[in-house]
Amino acid sequence: MEIMMSIATGVLFMVGTYLILSRSLLRIILGTSLITHGVHLLLLTMSRLKTGAAPLLGQEAAAYTDPLPQALILTSIVINFGVTSFFFVLAYRAYQELGTDNMEELRGGDDE
Amino acid sequence: MNNGDVILQTSTKIILFIIITFSAYLFFAGHHNPGGGFIGGLMSASALVLLALAFDLKTVRKVIPVNYRVLTALGLLLAVLTGVGSFVFDVPFLSHTFGYFDLPLLGKTELATAVLFDLGVYLAVVGVTMTIILSIGEDT
């Protein structure tokens, strides 16, 4: 299972990096989102994949899962959700204002 | 944005309440089981989004005249205030307590202050999600 997860993480990172390196802003945003998902899988894998009962609600189960990585992942997902949607709105506004979503054309000098 | 799809509109009218009820269930289940304010809030927000998809934003705004930014702030305020309560009782910040009470109709019920915190989360999540979706959707 760990191997599967590692491969999935790797694929997500790979695809994300590829998308971030492209020119279209929309693809870049999707790329950041994918990389973040890759990171979440990595976090889940790194903290050992195991099955068990939810912690803190009694002591009768044979095994308990570690709540910390899950809490961290949930937090990170929420943050990623917020940031990605903010980024989308921003990209949309930028597209309206600047008339392009091509990063090459967004380069811009210091003087205007 | 109104596409006037009769099937979608009719089914939405029924499904909406199912979703909202389920979100309420998730919200209360979250105290001991999977669920909670966050996921309940997302579920409610998705019901509102479905409503907006089936009809249009103007109708939704008319039916539910809520300023979602204020709703977010209200939720955050509630969550923070439950934490601040611990200053009054001189226990560590965010401490929560619970007790069993005999309520009419419900019988012996567990009431926990954590639910108030969760309610704040619920409101904040609905508010944030709807703010985001409306600010993207309004412009088209």
Added chain:
Amino acid sequence: MSNIIIMPLLIPLFTAILLVFFQKQAAVQRWIGGISVLGNIAMSAYIVHQVYLEGILTLNLSGWLAPYGIVFVSDMFAALLVLTTNIVGAACLFFAYRTIGKEKEKYYFYPFFHFLLVGVIGSFLTGDIFNLFVCFEVMLISSYALIVLGGTKRQLRESIKYILINIFSSALFVASVAYLYGTVGTLNLAHLSERVAEAGQGGMLTIISVLFLIVFGLKAGLLLFFWLPGSYSVPATAVTALFGGLLTKVGVYAIVRLFTLVFYHDQGITHVLIGGLAAVTMILGVIGAVAYKDVNRILIYNIIAGIGFIVFGVAIANTSALEGTIFYLIHDMVVKALLFLLGGTLIAVAGTEQLREMGGLIKRYPLLGWLFFVAAMALVGVPPLSGFIGKLLIVRGGLEDGWYWISGIGLASSLLMLYSMMKIFMSAFWGEEKSGVQPKVSVKGLLAPSVCLTVLVIFLGVGAEWVYPYVSMAAEVLAEPQQYIQAVLKE
């Protein structure tokens, strides 16, 4: 348990939430915000005093004990930085009252401002890496909103890059956290320190520490500052001052904390690397400062050079250098905010950013000119102003431990900083007034926050005798992680 240490975080949080309800009434927002920042200064000053008397204060949220629950720790270092943050925040806020404009006030400028303070203060106070990440994100998301507020073309373009680089570095942050958690199985800083010491900092942990260094280097502008000049030059002056004073410093704080508390075992690799990065950052920073000819850019490159200098103190890591680092960090937060406020005022009165279009302003704005002069001197570290003591301590520490080269680079870069600041001073304030000058702008209200910060800068220098015991106490905890561990884990 002491609930009081979370107050500096709760006050701005509460204010930010409250301000959302008063979206339309800008005057109410100003009053509430003003009272809140002033109250918070008093509160954090009280906490500094309390920490001075009682040692490190900790708070286990909702009573869950340290390695398992969320813990907030206020040692002297964190308390001092929180106090400085509040002072800088107050100055920027009062400056914003005069400059920010109705349009931005309506679009939640003040709530985001206070949320940013929440993030910064939270990052200083938190006792585990998980919450460090959360507070970082609170701070970053508010900074995204503040940087794009106004929505000009240039802002939109630069903020896209700013957000992109920060999302990517946040992803790297979580990845590093994942590796760290997978290796040692905890995220509580004190617990981490203990476990890393037990297990010995082998190759794996050193690599993880370098990953963290990259992440925080990105946030702090240590070597990886390519995103910084563009994005800091677009928002309103009050926001740039706040960013320049606080945002990069949070990254520096994280580096200081991690590499004094957790990853201090293999200094041959990590600290030499940090020293090298610091040296390169200083060199590149001053090259930028010397090369550019517009006010904002020069100041921004001075931030970068300053970051290099502070981080150099971490690399040396003896007591004298750590004291210097803390002193210089506090000084840098104040003086950078001050310089940006003055620079913004300068740009406003001159009507241009370009130095060659300015001149002779000292006749009409003598106070502005002299404040700028004092701030520039303090930045460079001319005694008896505040930069001097920090620089002296860091360089002395460097010479004690044989970091001759980098100490030399630090001193040389100070000289070039002086040159770049004098370039602004001479071409903007001296010389002939340029034709087509703007009509005289009233700067009275604009300069009040700057005057307060200048007084503070002078006090930090002249009154170093009174500040030193606090700084020394902070450095002691950094130098001996055992104190921090004992306070948090209560063994």
